[in-house]
Amino acid sequence: MCFLGIAGNSSNEVKSMCYLAERLKHIEVSKKNDLLFFCEEVTKIIVGLTKSVQSKIEVK
Numbered sequence: 659m660c661f662l663g664i665a666g667n668s669s670n671e672v673k674s675m676c677y678l679a680e681r682l683k684h685i686e687v688s689k690k691n692d693l694l695f696f697c698e699e700v701t702k703i704i705v706g707l708t709k710s711v712q713s714k715i716e717v718k
Contacts, residue, residue, distance in 0.1 A: 662707055666708075669701045673697050676693045
């Protein structure tokens with residue numbers, strides 16, 4: 659399960675880098691928004707996987 663926590667943290671790090679890249683004018687606002695949308699989708703998948711794994715662990 660630790661790997662799912664790391665994956666979630668990595669997703670948050672990508673979000674931070676998107677904001678920084680936009681502030682430094684490396685990417686446009688629209689690209690930042692696209693990337694943030696995909697990060698949110700990945701985060702939702704990670705949360706779902708985490709809940710699924712936790713429920714299977716609790717059953718045993």
